[in-house]
Amino acid sequence: MISIAYAQEAAPAAAAVTQPGGFMSFLPFILVFVFIWFMMIRPQMKRAKEHKQLLESLQKGDEVVTQGGLVGRISKLGESYAALETLSGAEVLVQRSAIVLALPKGALKSAL
DSSP states (O other), rough: OOOOOOOOOOOOOHHHHOOOOOOHHHHHHHHHHHHHIIIIIHHHHHHHHHHHHHHHHHTTOOOOEEEEEEEEEEEEEEEEEEOOOTTSEEEEEEGGGGGEEEOOOHHHHHHH
């Protein structure tokens, strides 16, 4: 009733040669990593470096814009916080890292 199962014969050696080598099988992964590096990681590192330089160059009296869109002049500058004086005369305390843009001198007067 039950027949005996026999193992198949080994494939010819020529078929094994057509398989891609070790490096060729990793080539698509390497190309994807290189693409991601140049399109995503490298520009983000460049922006982070520019933002760090901006934060280090801030001085009292600079006119800046925060992440939330608040515009003001730096009245006090600490190590991790900055006090901004707005056009209405109010003084607002913001984190230094929230500052995203330094405006040219006199930009606040021309905004009115």
